[in-house]
Amino acid sequence: MQVVLNRKRRRQRNKWRLAFRLLLVFLLLASGSAVALLSYTRMLGPPPIQVSQTTVIYGDNNEIIGETHHGENRYWVSLSDISQDVIDATISVEDRKFFQHLGFDPKRIAGAILANIRSGEKSQGASTITQQYARNLYLNHEKTWTRKWNELLYALRLEMNYEKEEILEGYLNTVYYGHGAYGIEAASAHFFDKDSRDLTLAEASMLAGIPKGPSYYSPLTNEELAKKRQKVVLFSMVENEMITQQEADAAFEEELIYIERPHQTLDKVGPYFHDVVHYQLVHQLGIEPDLIEAGGLQVYTTLDAEMQKKAEKIIEQEMPTNELEIGFVAMDPKTGYVKALVGGKQHVQGGFNRAVQAQRQPGSTMKPFLYYGALENGFTATTTLKSEKTDFPIDGQSEPYSPDNFNSNFAEDYITMIQALAFSDNIYAVKTHYFIGLDTLGEITRRVGLKSTIQPHPSSALGSSSVNVLEMVNGYSAFANGGFKTEPLFIKKVENIKGEILFENKPTYEQVLDPELTFIMTDLMTAMFDRQLNDYTSVTGGSVAPFIKRPVAGKSGSTSTDSWMIGFTPQLVTGVWVGYDDSRRLQTKGDSQVSKQVWAKFTEEALANELKLPFQPPRNLTALEVDPKTGLLANENCTGRLTYFVKGTEPTESCPSSEKEMEETVQEESEEEHSIFKRFLRWMNE
Template identity: 50%
Template sequence: METMTNPKIKKSKRFLRLSLFALLIVLTITIISIAGILIYAKILGPPPLSVPQSTLYYSNDGTLIGESSNGDKRYWVDLDDVAGDLIHATISIEDQNFYSHHGFDYKRIVGAVLADIKAMEKVQGASTISQQYARNLFLTLDKTWKRKISEAFYTLRLEMNYDKKEILEGYLNTINYGNKAYGIEAASQFYFGKKAKDLSLAESAMLAGIPKGPNIYSPIGHFDRAKLRQKIILQSMVQNGYITQKEADKAASKKLKIIGEHSYSQTQVAPYFQDTVKHLLKTKIGLDDRTIDLGGLRVYTTLNTEQQEIAEKVIDETISEDSKIQVGFTAMDPNTGFVSALVGGRKYEASQFNRAVQAIRQPGSTIKPLLYYAALEKGFTPTTMMKSEPTTFRFDDGRKDYTPHNFNSKYANDEITMAQALALSDNVFAVKTHLFLGEDVLVQTAKQFGIETKMSKVPSLALGTSGVRVIDMVNAYSLLANGGKQVEPVFITRVEDYQGKVIYQYEPPSEHILDPKLAFIMDQMMTGMFDKKLNGYSSVTGSTIASQITRQYAGKSGSTDTDSWMIGFTPQLTAGIWTGYDQGNQITLNADKLYAKNIWVRFMEKSLEDQPIKTFKQPKGVIAVPIDPESGKIATDDCPVSRLTYFIEGTEPTDYCDKHINEENLWKHDKRHEKENKNWLKRLFKWF
């Protein structure tokens, strides 16, 4: 008998086979797809973990003075610098299975999907810490499936290439804690005014509750909700075995003090200085704007906050509030070039133009020390004599006659020494020296001293008619103060990235560009502006502030119709200031003309009051001789004034002053001179 197959059964078997085959194909495709995704993720390698962070700026003693002003506060800290209670609280409430899953908690995902289906919209999340970190690093916060797929892929890359500690550290440093505080360090500082490693259990549980809804669970404005969530987190910590119920109850009852301030705020400490630092990060170190603003850099600067405060206070107290006079001020360590204080204007809020580093103004007589240093190189000495009298210089090459004038048209109408000419700021002596050396010599000397602005080869250059910057002049004087060692204005000593890796380290130059002996002689000549022994046809230019000084300073003032300067130094500090009007208006009031000197001396005295008194070190090959300032010869007992003056050995005067010797003493001096000559001859014959 022939068996007949039921068509329905046959059809069912075929359907079953096709279904199994299709399922196998889908399974195969799924496996291949998953494998492909994993292989692709592995090929791409570890994703970068850099996130936007605030760049911080520090003074020379490590004090925070400012940060980048993008608004958000982000400070990266190692996981070891985060309180253990905060870590446990975060894991308990955010991702209990963090250490056991590979980026995805499938049980939570299923529960979230069912909740979404029930509500017919996306209402519940199941993101792990790894997924949230991926979102913080790379993605937007919109709740779309496209974003979820991208988030999952980034999560894979994180889990495949970083360990749990690195992922948890990254999460805690990037999560939003509200009030523009991103990361646990910024949050800890903002809410409780302390470092993340110092958080208590109660504080940790409070902070761990904020990321679920920064606008809902912040203790500022929503303290009751924050407190309720804190208790929930404490109970989850008990359930997960991190703390006991007794510890949870004690933490829940503890009264917390909420600060609500960013301690790392955008401060106004030395704003002109900070602007210069940011400019140098870009132009000198080569960093781009985004890295400077959001790279989480640690920038260590040379600013001395105490000196900066002194400078700002002295300027504010010295210049009358209603005056339109502006200032450019710089102070630096002459031995290193480290800029310790800088003021670019009286009100940063009113004008960000930095007059200390940007403005180019005529230096007046402050250029003369550079001129006289060049003269020393060419064989001049402090006692080289020239006549101070009204003089008109005429030239054979068709140039106009030039007639310089001294201040108030006062002249010696006699010969004076170079030392006295500098102390009295005699303009005729300076122009004569300039023309004698050649008009190109001062131009080259200015470059040697680091002056970068253009110098015109004209007779008036000796009187400072070519513009310079305050920062360059202070640096030039520092070369004299340190004995001729090369320095440059330094604002940044070190830059670290957000991981603490040094990306820039200042390396000091070691070259000597001035003769130490001549630099020392110039220093001593520059002390003359405060020494009344050099008074002549007028008083020394520092006479108005000489009573305020308590130690030896070397310096030079300078003025034009529109500019007033004072620059001076000790072996450990150089400072210089320009005052004037931005529009170049003439300075007419006598009080306005004295601002520069008064600000300078008050700053120096206040800054150095707790510092040891240091004098300039006399090099070998330099000797000191008592000189009569009037004659420029060796002073005798009959000279009313004797000033110790320094010379390179062999260039000192040999003649004794005879202007002040009484007739009855003249024979004695002649005999003494004759005896010295005989003794010299005896030594010469003995040598042969």
């Protein structure tokens, strides 16, 4: 009997010994597997954690004027910029042991496996915050064992290579809250129109409950379910001793006001302006298009949203319903900041931008550059030339150049530069072009920043060489800016999601024109609006003069196919071109007036709240009352206009007191001009 008992005891000891050995082997294998798994995940290195993030475009006043994303509206914020209530609520309801585990919770996994076995389905999940983050970054939401295994591997890799705070920050910035809002910042803006750092406990607990089922627990679709879920979140926070029961009750009872701010996926303001910004980001700054579209960049631009809206409104009102098109640019001459830009009546993504791409003949808007060159070469505001039908020889050609005036209106007399600019007299312009040299105009335009080549041809004085609106506006800015050239700027700076500056643009200044002559030229450009100068023809700005309530200067221009108006105040330079894309002739007189109407109304509305600043003359100029018809000092025999001269170049003779004296004066001027001009023509024909 004793022998039998000994055998039984021996068998039991052997069983226990075997079980212990098997357990030991299992533990060794498990430990080895764990070490191997951890070594493997460590060896794989850190997985990439970049995600699609909304790129935000800001205007000049740091207001949002547009944003881009690939269907996932997301604004990345650092953990320190997120409300602590959001962090506590999320950890409590999603993963209370987040800061203790290594990416997964074995106890939760075991419970979920048993539940799934009993139900015969994969309905129970046990994903930690790290696993959910891994799923958001790299996987889909299929309920398969393969996906769960890959999720575990990615979670381990994240935990092995990143700090807990980095993982939590990434999760809060990638989790989906419904309604196209990815990440807590986008959700906070969508539901409550505020930054995530400003969320209250009630708001934070409501949002923290949504990711479990965005289509079920959104308060915008089912507030009853959302409140039940909020209660669960608050209870978990109490259980984890993050808040008191009294705080939870108060938060649950707090009435929440939902804003439901819609997400704008298209450009909000100035689509043609955005096209230029995008082009410069890619082709000038070398930023990849995908990074621009969804890289979380912060792009700070020069656009003035209010000016842009006013420009678009006025253009819509003034443009006819036919195929007439428009190019429009408004720029701050002091900085080069482009404030508003319109490239056509209807924007098409990636379409033709007439403000920067259309090369058109500028007509008489080229004359201020020509006359500035004349001032540098000894002309004054009262230099007289005869306005009459004239044939001009062209070197190497048998046929002369024979320009005309509008409606063939010639003074058949001598006119001053004041009149020539106000009436846009073409004969005076071409004569001036010959006198100062056909290369001078091109040299002046290059100096002020025009990129297009101005040909040394007689017709270039009348704007036959093609240019675009942006460069013309930039060229005129040198007049508005006292002779300083700037470069047109669209982008002030670009930051990445960390707030690091990738690119920054500062205004540049270069003195390219003499400040005294620049002011004289600016003053001459005010004459086009002075209807008191009307004589053998009318001033070209007379039709819009009633709209103007502040000091302005400018020049209009027209060809058979193009109509231009470029004008400025000390604060703003604006250029407008209208015409047909196929270069057909302007159809009606109304077509040619649109550019002036748009310019005048925009200038007044855009600067409605700004000071009415005068153009300030340099101190060493001489100002005299001069008869604009004769160029002589005004007296009781003739009316005068305040006119500026470089000291030593001002007229010294007064208006004659009799017709005989007038005829003698005119005869002297005629002999002088014809002597010079005939010598020049002989030289050209040699």
